[in-house]
Amino acid sequence: MKILAIDTSNRPLSVAVLDDSTVLAAITVTVHQKHAEYLLPEIERLLGMANLKPTDLDRVVVAAGPGSYTGIRIAVTTAKTLASTLDIELVAVSSLATLAANVPVEGALVAPLFDARNQNVFAGLYRIKDGVPTAVIADAHTNITSFLEAVTEYAEPVWFLGDASHFADLINTTVSAATPKISPWLNLPQVATIGLLGQEMAPVKDVDRFVPNYLRLTQAEAEWQAKNPNNKKDNDSYVEKI
Amino acid sequence: MGPTDKRNLILAFESSCDETSVAVIEDGHKILSNIVATQIKSHQRFGGVVPEVASRHHIEEVTLCIKDALTEAEVGYDDLDAVAVTYGPGLVGALLIGVTAAKTVAFAHNLPLIPVNHMAGHIYAARYVEPIEFPAMALLVSGGHTELVYMPAENEFEIIGETRDDAAGEAYDKVGRVMGVNYPAGKTVDEWAHQGHDTFNFPRAMEKDDNFDFSFSGLKSAFINTTHHADQIGETLSKQDLAASFQQAVVDVLAEKTQRALADYPVHQLILAGGVAANHGLRDRLASDLASNPTTHLVKAPLKLCGDNAAMIGAFANVAYRHGVFADATLNADPSLEFDWAADSAK
Numbered sequence: 298m299k300i301l302a303i304d305t306s307n308r309p310l311s312v313a314v315l316d317d318s319t320v321l322a323a324i325t326v327t328v329h330q331k332h333a334e335y336l337l338p339e340i341e342r343l344l345g346m347a348n349l350k351p352t353d354l355d356r357v358v359v360a361a362g363p364g365s366y367t368g369i370r371i372a373v374t375t376a377k378t379l380a381s382t383l384d385i386e387l388v389a390v391s392s393l394a395t396l397a398a399n400v401p402v403e404g405a406l407v408a409p410l411f412d413a414r415n416q417n418v419f420a421g422l423y424r425i426k427d428g429v430p431t432a433v434i435a436d437a438h439t440n441i442t443s444f445l446e447a448v449t450e451y452a453e454p455v456w457f458l459g460d461a462s463h464f465a466d467l468i469n470t471t472v473s474a475a476t477p478k479i480s481p482w483l484n485l486p487q488v489a490t491i492g493l494l495g496q497e498m499a500p501v502k503d504v505d506r507f508v509p510n511y512l513r514l515t516q517a518e519a520e521w522q523a524k525n526p527n528n529k530k531d532n533d534s535y536v537e538k539i
Numbered sequence: 540m541g542p543t544d545k546r547n548l549i550l551a552f553e554s555s556c557d558e559t560s561v562a563v564i565e566d567g568h569k570i571l572s573n574i575v576a577t578q579i580k581s582h583q584r585f586g587g588v589v590p591e592v593a594s595r596h597h598i599e600e601v602t603l604c605i606k607d608a609l610t611e612a613e614v615g616y617d618d619l620d621a622v623a624v625t626y627g628p629g630l631v632g633a634l635l636i637g638v639t640a641a642k643t644v645a646f647a648h649n650l651p652l653i654p655v656n657h658m659a660g661h662i663y664a665a666r667y668v669e670p671i672e673f674p675a676m677a678l679l680v681s682g683g684h685t686e687l688v689y690m691p692a693e694n695e696f697e698i699i700g701e702t703r704d705d706a707a708g709e710a711y712d713k714v715g716r717v718m719g720v721n722y723p724a725g726k727t728v729d730e731w732a733h734q735g736h737d738t739f740n741f742p743r744a745m746e747k748d749d750n751f752d753f754s755f756s757g758l759k760s761a762f763i764n765t766t767h768h769a770d771q772i773g774e775t776l777s778k779q780d781l782a783a784s785f786q787q788a789v790v791d792v793l794a795e796k797t798q799r800a801l802a803d804y805p806v807h808q809l810i811l812a813g814g815v816a817a818n819h820g821l822r823d824r825l826a827s828d829l830a831s832n833p834t835t836h837l838v839k840a841p842l843k844l845c846g847d848n849a850a851m852i853g854a855f856a857n858v859a860y861r862h863g864v865f866a867d868a869t870l871n872a873d874p875s876l877e878f879d880w881a882a883d884s885a886k
């Protein structure tokens with residue numbers, strides 16, 4: 298099975314091409330955040346190095362959020378358009394799980410988090426089971442303090458990844474159990490790891506209806522919902538073909 | 540048919556604002572399909588387009604629109620010659636979805652990619668009425684733009700005048716809001732205008748100035764002041780007369796500046812295009828102004844193609860294709876893309 302895996306959820310851009318469990322090519326870049334400009338050329342380059350054409354692909358694995366709204370949209374639009382136009386499978390993985398997959402320690406508790414400003418984070422807690430990150434606290438947009446309090450309940454060492462350094466003091470004062478020292482490398486998505494995991498995962502049922510996992514309403518929608526609490530309409534029912 | 544007679548088929552994308560659209564266009568002037576998914580109902584909740592919401596809707600719709608466009612046109616990827624996409628101007632997050640999807644389709648099927656300026660697309664909606672003859676002039680009026688564009692030859696565009704503040708369509712939405720009309724207000728204000736009379740005589744800004752620029756903020760302020768004053772003294776003004784007076788001022792300024800531009804730039808055609816080109820007051824006024832013009836005749840973009848759509852993008856993409864204008868996989872959205880100013884024009 299030929300797999301393309303992509304992650305542009307935050308500043309890093311990560312692309313990998315795999316053939317079953319062989320990683321053919323992989324790259325992670327952090328020197329710019331022009332994903333709209335660089336993602337497709339990188340895909341083109343890596344496929345070329347692997348001597349593959351887009352039509353050779355069997356599956357696309359994408360980190361579908363949470364993360365920067367623009368970042369996850371570029372990865373998801375690229376992934377779903379490829380899957381839809383080539384009629385191949387799409388597998389979606391949490392962008393936080395993608396980071397958690399960097400920890401190769403069986404049984405470890407991993408807390409990947411992304412800074413969402415104003416002391417808020419996108420975060421989840423994962424346990425590595427049979428080499429696969431399994432959610433124990435679901436990904437959420439939450440206040441960093443309440444997230445750390447929930448993590449502390451486990452009274453175990455926790456691997457904090459991603460933007461954890463932004464909250465280093467808070468983590469040290471809140472979390473009593475020792476936190477393993479992290480190589481900066483582990484804070485970056487290595488999308489080849491989810492490319493490997495993505496082989497076993499069930500593909501998305503309806504590729505065309507697939508959207509990023511923003512984990513947060515837009516401000517306009519949140520305000521509108523507060524004013525219209527009884528409206529239960531689906532978001533896409535507001536769009537009509539003319 | 541010999542190989543040179545082969546029809547040119549372009550899959551075109553448009554997502555610059557609140558419409559997701561994909562079309563299949565033959566030879567730049569025949570619409571095989573033109574799928575438009577509009578988000579108006581969603582943004583009506585907020586009284587105007589919310590960019591982040593627009594972007595989220597585009598991603599819900601884009602691949603469905605591609606499939607529908609190909610199915611309706613009864614063509615497959617092997618039949619296509621190129622993929623075209625609006626890359627600006629517009630909302631950056633909205634543009635990015637169309638650009639990303641179009642680039643990906645072009646890459647997946649090894650097709651050339653054509654970058655299209657949204658405003659060139661609006662002008663080329665006229666191509667579905669008749670071939671464009673050069674030199675030509677376009678009056679482009681929409682929610683985001685109000686400009687006069689001179690086209691000395693095919694694939695050449697020069698701005699000779701533009702709005703210095705609000706776009707005409709923006710002014711329509713703002714006065715609409717004052718009168719309790721939800722976005723987009725153009726159609727309702729147009730209808731009311733036809734039932735009322737120009738009794739308020741709002742200012743016609745820059746009408747007599749020696750340039751081709753427009754301004755609508757003074758008109759908007761005068762309108763708001765008039766309605767505020769009436770509210771304060773408990774007087775009820777006729778919405779029909781307010782609309783008629785507002786529309787007359789807008790149309791007078793647009794028509795006057797256009798006449799002046801036509802006097803300086805002799806052209807074969809005046810093309811009226813953009814969302815506000817659907818306004819009946821403006822269409823009728825330009826038609827009567829141009830009726831007696833011996834050299835220039837008016838080409839109005841079809842009513843159905845005045846709003847944003849991919850058919851117009853495909854119409855211009857055919858020109859770009861013949862001129863060899865292509866982009867590579869690095870193509871990015873350019874939210875403030877605009878035509879160059881005419882060299883002899885003092886900006």
Ligand SMILES: [Zn+2]
Pocket residue numbers: 657661681813814846847
């Ligand atoms: Zn437009």
